[in-house]
Structure formats: C-alpha cells, structure tokens
Amino acid sequence: MARPRIAVRAAVALALTLAGTLATACGAGSDGSRTLTWSMWANGGEEQQVWQELADRVSNEDPRITIKLETSSFDDYFTKLATRFDSGDAPCIVSMQALRTTGYTQGMLPLDDLIARNKFDVSDFDKSVLDGLSADGKQYALPYDVGPVILTYNKDMFRSAGVPEPRVGWTLAEFESAARKLTGDRQYGFVAAPQDVSMFPMVLTRSGAQPTDGAGRLRLTTPAMTEGVQWYADLAAKEKVAPRLPAPDPAFSDREFLSGNVGMGTNGPWALLNLRNQAGFQVGLTTLPAGPEGSRTYTSGSGFGISTSCPDPEGAFKAITLMTARKQLEWLGGVGRAYPSRESAQHAWYDNAHLAGAREVLEAANATAIPLRTTKNWEQVNRQLNQYGPDLFSGASSAQHVLEQVQGQAGQD
Structure with a gap:
C-alpha cells in the first residue's frame, strides 16, 4: 500500500532532523569541522603537555579538526580502554601499544580500506612496528614511535x-x-x-x-x-x-x-x-x-587507531594521518618523546638526544x-x-x- 505524500515528506524531514542531531552530537559541523576525542596514556604533566601540543599542532595544520585529549596513566590506560570498548563509548581516536594490539582488536576499526581509499603511503614507516600494530593480516593503527x-x-x-x-x-x-x-x-x-x-x-x-x-x-x-x-x-x-x-x-x-x-x-x-x-x-x-x-x-612501538564506535572514521583517519606525518614525528623526536616510526624523521631524535653514542647504541640494538x-x-x-x-x-x-x-x-x- 502506497504511503501518503505528506507522510513521506514528514518521514524524510524527521530523518534529516535526526541525522543533523546525530552529526552535531558526534562533533561534525555543517562547515566540515569536526571535534574528535582522543585517548592517550601520560605519566606526568610533562607528557600530557606534549600530547596536548600534538593535538594543537594538528588543529593548526587543519583548522577544521579539533582534538579533545583524554589521558590516564599507562598502568590504568588499557583496563579503562577495555571497559569503554565493552560499553561502546570509546573515544574516536585510541592509542595502542604494539604488544597489546591483538587483545583489543574487537574494539578497533581495521584501517586497510581507509588506507587504500585515501591512497595513504605507509612505506616510510618502520615495518616491524607496522606489523606489531596489525593482527590477522589487518592494520589497526598507524605508528608514531618504534624502538x-x-x-x-x-x-x-x-x-x-x-x-x-x-x-x-x-x-x-x-x-x-x-x-x-x-x-x-x-x-x-x-x-x-x-x-x-x-x-x-x-x-x-x-x-x-x-x-x-x-x-x-x-x-x-x-x-x-x-x-x-x-x-x-x-x-x-x-x-x-x-x-x-x-x-x-x-x-x-x-x-x-x-x-x-x-x-x-x-x-x-x-x-x-x-x-x-x-x-x-x-x-x-x-x-x-x-x-x-x-x-x-x-x-x-605505539600508534593511533580508530574505535569501532567512532561515528566519523574518515575524520578520525584524517586526524591520525596528520598526527603521524613526518613533520609531527620530527617534532616528537626533537622533544624526546618518540623515536619516530617514520625512518625519514628519525634524524630529529639523534639531533636532539644530547646523549653521547646514542646512534651507535640504537643502530646496534636495531x-x-x-x-x-x-x-x-x-x-x-x-x-x-x-x-x-x-x-x-x-x-x-x-x-x-x-x-x-x-x-x-x-x-x-
């Protein structure tokens, strides 16, 4: 039985209203701006300041992106993350350590399709940490450090x-x-x-x-x-x-x-x-x-992935590609927070380490x-x-x- 035209128009209007409400709740604006939550571990105020600055640097790079940082100590981070995965309210961007990737894939979005669709080149990343942040042949995070x-x-x-x-x-x-x-x-x-x-x-x-x-x-x-x-x-x-x-x-x-x-x-x-x-x-x-x-x-090493509960995976993917861009990893390496996962950015760690023999040690260990x-x-x-x-x-x-x-x-x- 055909529905009356007025009912169809009302249903369409209601659907558009709900869609707009959902987009607003998820932080996506009509002008393409988006607010994304990011969960990260930080042991102390200095680390927290570094991660906040990384979020701000991404916003400076693309003013349409605002990243809202949430931190907890490393000791508590993964327990809290598992709870949020179970409840379905995990942040859009989640930080992941390679050692623990296989235990958290149920709450993370495989990135392979996003990588392919956006033609994102991963060849500059250290292969060992890319492998560590993957499971069952799927990539779950883009790495920011390795070592x-x-x-x-x-x-x-x-x-x-x-x-x-x-x-x-x-x-x-x-x-x-x-x-x-x-x-x-x-x-x-x-x-x-x-x-x-x-x-x-x-x-x-x-x-x-x-x-x-x-x-x-x-x-x-x-x-x-x-x-x-x-x-x-x-x-x-x-x-x-x-x-x-x-x-x-x-x-x-x-x-x-x-x-x-x-x-x-x-x-x-x-x-x-x-x-x-x-x-x-x-x-x-x-x-x-x-x-x-x-x-x-x-x-x-560690990296940044996207939770399955994220309503804006395209926006989150854009954010994590900026967070792991060479420019940002050179900065992280320069302040001493990361031995960059991108081989082209690793010089920044050595340039600013101020530790005699550091290159010889890391190259021998690697x-x-x-x-x-x-x-x-x-x-x-x-x-x-x-x-x-x-x-x-x-x-x-x-x-x-x-x-x-x-x-x-x-x-x-």
Missing part, C-alpha cells in the same frame, strides 16, 4: 664507583661484574621487575627464550624460559644487586632508576623525555649485555631486535606476572612455580 629495548645507566654512579662505562657489545659477565661493583651503601647495580618490556628482553639475551611460539600461544614453562627468568629474579633474590620488589608495582623500575640509587635499568628511546627532565644525574645508553648468541632484544609477540590475553599475563613478582624476586617462590601458575591461568593450549 628497541636498551639499557640505561647512571653515568655519575659509574664514575663514583670507578667502574668503566659499558660499551656496545659488552657481555653478561661484564654486566654482572658491574652490577656487583655498583651495589652497596643502599645503592644497587641494576633494577629488575616482572613487567614484559623490562624482563623478557633480558631473558631473551640470556637464554634465547621467547614467551610465545610462532602461532601466538603462550609458552612460559620451557626450560630456557624458566632458566632465564630465574637468573633475572635472582639478581634481586640471591645476588642482591637489585632492590627487592616490595609489592606489585608497574612503576617500580622507572621510579627506582630515577631515584639515583640504581646504576642500570632497561628502557627504550621513548623514555628520553622523562629521563632527561627528571633524572638528577647524567644518563647513558648502551645495548643489552650479550649472552651466548650475542646481544638480543625486542623492539616495540640490528638484532625482533618484535615481542604476545597473546590476545597479554594484559592478563602481564597482570599475573606483576601479582606473583614480589614472591619471585624475594626468593619466596621459584621461577618454575610462578611461570607454571601464570601459564596455567592465562595459557592457551
């Missing part, structure tokens, strides 16, 4: 103790010797912690063990992994060249290193801003000490670095490692027992 896990050290402490500063290619035996010589009078040679980016690179260089197999299954109980983790934990529990971990604390490593009471710790080039501005001592960089197969490490492959429930794995860490690092529990617990609770057959 290998390296060793940072307190130059002042080495100088005071009369210990030669570590050089590229140094060995585990030299690392252990330096850690012993630096320890004493409420000071420690190294800081060890059960976080993924802190512990697994050191285990890799010590025993070659990786936490997952080629198919993405958790493999924490292999002999090589057990041996490597026990050695790492014993730096605190038996050798006492590292401070005890008093309670589950994801910020333990950075806080202990910045206190000036620890000689060495693992970190990455992404941490330069905090280290340079917060450390009351000269910071040095070197490669992880070489084990039986040489110095080995992991590379990781030459052997491999992506840290994780599982879909990696957040759970990391949380449990933190939970059982205090007993492991005090010697109250063994690596075998802890790894069996985590494998049993979070593992996949």
Whole structure:
C-alpha cells in the first residue's frame, strides 16, 4: 500500500532532523569541522603537555579538526580502554601499544580500506612496528614511535664507583661484574621487575627464550624460559644487586632508576623525555649485555587507531594521518618523546638526544631486535606476572612455580 505524500515528506524531514542531531552530537559541523576525542596514556604533566601540543599542532595544520585529549596513566590506560570498548563509548581516536594490539582488536576499526581509499603511503614507516600494530593480516593503527629495548645507566654512579662505562657489545659477565661493583651503601647495580618490556628482553639475551611460539600461544614453562627468568629474579633474590620488589608495582623500575640509587635499568628511546627532565644525574645508553648468541632484544612501538564506535572514521583517519606525518614525528623526536616510526624523521631524535653514542647504541640494538609477540590475553599475563613478582624476586617462590601458575591461568593450549 502506497504511503501518503505528506507522510513521506514528514518521514524524510524527521530523518534529516535526526541525522543533523546525530552529526552535531558526534562533533561534525555543517562547515566540515569536526571535534574528535582522543585517548592517550601520560605519566606526568610533562607528557600530557606534549600530547596536548600534538593535538594543537594538528588543529593548526587543519583548522577544521579539533582534538579533545583524554589521558590516564599507562598502568590504568588499557583496563579503562577495555571497559569503554565493552560499553561502546570509546573515544574516536585510541592509542595502542604494539604488544597489546591483538587483545583489543574487537574494539578497533581495521584501517586497510581507509588506507587504500585515501591512497595513504605507509612505506616510510618502520615495518616491524607496522606489523606489531596489525593482527590477522589487518592494520589497526598507524605508528608514531618504534624502538628497541636498551639499557640505561647512571653515568655519575659509574664514575663514583670507578667502574668503566659499558660499551656496545659488552657481555653478561661484564654486566654482572658491574652490577656487583655498583651495589652497596643502599645503592644497587641494576633494577629488575616482572613487567614484559623490562624482563623478557633480558631473558631473551640470556637464554634465547621467547614467551610465545610462532602461532601466538603462550609458552612460559620451557626450560630456557624458566632458566632465564630465574637468573633475572635472582639478581634481586640471591645476588642482591637489585632492590627487592616490595609489592606489585608497574612503576617500580622507572621510579627506582630515577631515584639515583640504581646504576642500570632497561628502557627504550621513548623514555628520553622523562629521563632527561627528571633524572638528577647524567644518563647513558648502551645495548643489552650479550649472552651466548650475542646481544638480543625486542623492539616495540605505539600508534593511533580508530574505535569501532567512532561515528566519523574518515575524520578520525584524517586526524591520525596528520598526527603521524613526518613533520609531527620530527617534532616528537626533537622533544624526546618518540623515536619516530617514520625512518625519514628519525634524524630529529639523534639531533636532539644530547646523549653521547646514542646512534651507535640504537643502530646496534636495531640490528638484532625482533618484535615481542604476545597473546590476545597479554594484559592478563602481564597482570599475573606483576601479582606473583614480589614472591619471585624475594626468593619466596621459584621461577618454575610462578611461570607454571601464570601459564596455567592465562595459557592457551
């Protein structure tokens, strides 16, 4: 039965009104302007200022785009993001770490069609971090940084103790010797912690063990992994060249290193801003000490994606392409917040690092670095490692027992 013309006109008018209301609620203006929310982690006011400036720089580049920044600490970020994905009210632009991508794809929009439709060239991005921000053959984020896990050290402490500063290619035996010589009078040679980016690179260089197999299954109980983790934990529990971990604390490593009471710790080039501005001592960089197969490490990075609940994916895609443009990544590299994911922008990090030997260290680390492959429930794995860490690092529990617990609770057959 045909509908009366007046009813059709009324229905069309109502639909247009609702569409206009939705567009306004989503931040899209009739003149093509748009307001997009962006969720990012920030540990401290300085980092928050950097991300706010990046948002402002994008708006300066394209005045039609306004980015509303929301931040939380890294420790809380992914838990909050999962909750917002589940509730369907996630921000349009979401920040993602390569290690955790596979666990959050249910709330993120694959970018492949947008990349193809906009003819966006990704060839300048480091391939390892592009791969890390993808899952099941789909790209979920555009990277802003990349970098290998390296060793940072307190130059002042080495100088005071009369210990030669570590050089590229140094060995585990030299690392252990330096850690012993630096320890004493409420000071420690190294800081060890059960976080993924802190512990697994050191285990890799010590025993070659990786936490997952080629198919993405958790493999924490292999002999090589057990041996490597026990050695790492014993730096605190038996050798006492590292401070005890008093309670589950994801910020333990950075806080202990910045206190000036620890000689060495693992970190990455992404941490330069905090280290340079917060450390009351000269910071040095070197490669992880070489084990039986040489110095080995992991590379990781982060980027910006689009949530499935974003009503304006085209606008969000435009924003993240501007956020990861060479101009912006050169700026991020210059202020020390990112080792740029674009190879053409990496010179800016070196130009402004003001750390002797930084290029040699990063190039040597990059030459052997491999992506840290994780599982879909990696957040759970990391949380449990933190939970059982205090007993492991005090010697109250063994690596075998802890790894069996985590494998049993979070593992996949």
